[in-house]
Amino acid sequence: MKDFETVIIGQGPAGLSASIYTSRGGIKTALLGCDPKIAGDYEIDNYFGFPETVSGRELIERGVKQAQRFGVTMECDRVLGIHFDDTGKYIVKTEHDEYRTCSIILATGVSRKKPDIPGFEKFDGKGISWCVSCDGFFFKGKKVLVAGEGIYAANQAIELTDYTSDVAVCTLGKKNTITPDYMKRLRELNIPVIEKGIAELKGGDVLDGVVFSDGESSSVQGIFVALGDASSTDFARTLGIITEGNFIQVDREMKTNAPGIFAAGDCTGGFLQIAVAVGEGAVAARSAIAYVKENCRGA
Numbered sequence: 001m002k003d004f005e006t007v008i009i010g011q012g013p014a015g016l017s018a019s020i021y022t023s024r025g026g027i028k029t030a031l032l033g034c035d036p037k038i039a040g041d042y043e044i045d046n047y048f049g050f051p052e053t054v055s056g057r058e059l060i061e062r063g064v065k066q067a068q069r070f071g072v073t074m075e076c077d078r079v080l081g082i083h084f085d086d087t088g089k090y091i092v093k094t095e096h097d098e099y100r101t102c103s104i105i106l107a108t109g110v111s112r113k114k115p116d117i118p119g120f121e122k123f124d125g126k127g128i129s130w131c132v133s134c135d136g137f138f139f140k141g142k143k144v145l146v147a148g149e150g151i152y153a154a155n156q157a158i159e160l161t162d163y164t165s166d167v168a169v170c171t172l173g174k175k176n177t178i179t180p181d182y183m184k185r186l187r188e189l190n191i192p193v194i195e196k197g198i199a200e201l202k203g204g205d206v207l208d209g210v211v212f213s214d215g216e217s218s219s220v221q222g223i224f225v226a227l228g229d230a231s232s233t234d235f236a237r238t239l240g241i242i243t244e245g246n247f248i249q250v251d252r253e254m255k256t257n258a259p260g261i262f263a264a265g266d267c268t269g270g271f272l273q274i275a276v277a278v279g280e281g282a283v284a285a286r287s288a289i290a291y292v293k294e295n296c297r298g299a
């Protein structure tokens with residue numbers, strides 16, 4: 001069992017940012033997770049301070065070095081579960097270890113769950129995108145689909161109307177789980193919800209059409225994936241943390257309803273961008289520092 005004052009779950013922008021603040025603020029910090037999804041050759045064009053495009057990989061490597069400079073303990077280890085022990089602390093169980101802590105920052109992001117669409121890989125990045133704020137601009141005036149479920153998909157579709165009026169949500173053959181509030185907003189924006197699967201993707205170098213499971217064709221030029229991960233909401237459920245769909249509910253200080261548990265970044269929903277994740281990480285860290293100083297020391 002390893003003891004820390006705060007355990008941060010997720011080594012993406014939110015987790016790294018939070019860890020820099022907590023460790024620099026003198027809090028004994030563990031940062032758990034592995035392979036941040038953005039740590040690839042993705043070109044980041046809209047993050048402050050990089051006039052030339054920076055790769056996701058370089059941004060994360062720089063963040064890791066910065067966190068290490070302030071003494072963060074980083075482990076490439078997947079968290080399996082969190083529970084309360086009889087001393088009133090949280091136990092974070094990972095694939096390789098156990099951590100005892102009085103505060104936790106959830107920064108688990110939303111996972112890139114691949115949709116079950118034949119030929120998906122061929123068009124990934126060539127008509128298929130994972131992020132409206134990053135790529136919506138490239139689909140100005142085009143016909144696009146959001147492939148996914150629930151509030152996440154509805155939000156992405158609503159955001160897409162900044163770029164095009166020809167947007168639909170496709171549930172990939174699953175039951176529509178979008179809440180009535182969001183359905184009302186989709187109807188107001190003329191965004192239909194198609195409850196069919198996608199049987200085929202069409203196109204040469206880039207996507208230019210889909211065939212639905214009932215054989216109907218559509219000249220879709222863009223598909224945005226919006227399938228969320230359950231991991232952060234799984235933890236939330238065990239701990240009685242309030243969620244909204246797949247996202248963790250937080251207040252302005254990134255506090256959840258559970259004492260000592262904070263959340264930041266994509267797992268809290270809203271505008272899923274690096275700048276937001278980094279900012280929320282900083283706010284969550286400030287709250288965690290205050291919590292640790294008030295509740296976890298010298299008793």
Ligand code: FAD
Binds near residue numbers: 036109
């Ligand atoms: P993430 O970066 O998702 O990090 C969460 C981390 O938690 C992951 O490493 C995950 O593996 C880990 N994790 C999850 N569950 C567990 C667990 N149980 N145990 C341990 N670790 C766990 N944003 C921009 O601003 N500009 C862009 O140009 C841009 N381009 C993008 C391109 C792509 C292809 C994608 C997918 C996203 C892009 N985004 C972009 C969005 C941006 O990547 C996210 O908003 C940002 O990474 C969110 O940071 P985060 O720390 O909240 O989550």
